[in-house]
Amino acid sequence: MRVKNKKSIVLLTLAGCVLLGYWLWLSLRPVEIIAVHDNGNHSYVLVRSFPSTDNGKINWWLENKSSLKEKYSIPRPSSSGNFTIIFWLFGEGYKETDGYDRLCFDDMPPPLNCIDKEAVFSVNNSKNLGTIFATYDGKYQRQKNGDIVKFTDEFEFK
Numbered sequence: 001m002r003v004k005n006k007k008s009i010v011l012l013t014l015a016g017c018v019l020l021g022y023w024l025w026l027s028l029r030p031v032e033i034i035a036v037h038d039n040g041n042h043s044y045v046l047v048r049s050f051p052s053t054d055n056g057k058i059n060w061w062l063e064n065k066s067s068l069k070e071k072y073s074i075p076r077p078s079s080s081g082n083f084t085i086i087f088w089l090f091g092e093g094y095k096e097t098d099g100y101d102r103l104c105f106d107d108m109p110p111p112l113n114c115i116d117k118e119a120v121f122s123v124n125n126s127k128n129l130g131t132i133f134a135t136y137d138g139k140y141q142r143q144k145n146g147d148i149v150k151f152t153d154e155f156e157f158k
Contacts, residue, residue: 031060034090036072037105041083043074044105046090050120054135057087057121058148061133080127087121 034046045068051057068074068085075083088103094112097104102114122134131142139151 031064033072036074037107038074038076039106041076041078043072043076043083043085044103045072045074045085045087046115047087047120048090050087050089054133054137054140057135058133058140061121061123075123075125077125082126083124085123086119088115089118089120091116091118 029049031050032048034048036046037044051060075085077083093115094108095102095114095116096111097114101117103117104110104114106113120136124132124134126132129141130144133140133142133148140148141151142148
């Protein structure tokens with residue numbers, strides 16, 4: 001094998017290890033909850049370092065839903081049991097309204113009471129459908145037996 005080929009292989013291997021290390025660092029960082037805002041049975045959770053995969057997001061919810069209830073009193077279901085929790089990336093922090101595409105919170109005084117809209121995950125619960133998880137890549141339903149099934153175009157609610 002030529003020296004040039006050996007150098008290329010070493011360089012590609014090194015680059016692959018660096019990328020793998022960076023991905024592991026990103027995936028192992030703990031989720032940081034910045035704030036929780038409520039609007040009836042809807043809660044908005046502002047986060048940093050949220051899991052990037054659908055499986056990671058759902059597993060994070062399943063592992064942390066009890067502590068969210070204890071620490072932040074969410075979810076707050078309606079009398080019928082319905083609730084929605086949306087997780088938003090906090091990004092660059094609170095901003096002034098742009099009058100168009102920012103999510104603003106009524107429980108904070110303006111002007112710095114808005115964030116850029118970048119939802120990363122939501123959990124919805126209803127009497128008829130049960131628990132639905134929505135991610136960037138799709139929607140999932142938790143079955144009565146605990147299994148989590150991804151929606152397809154032909155999916156029918158049970």
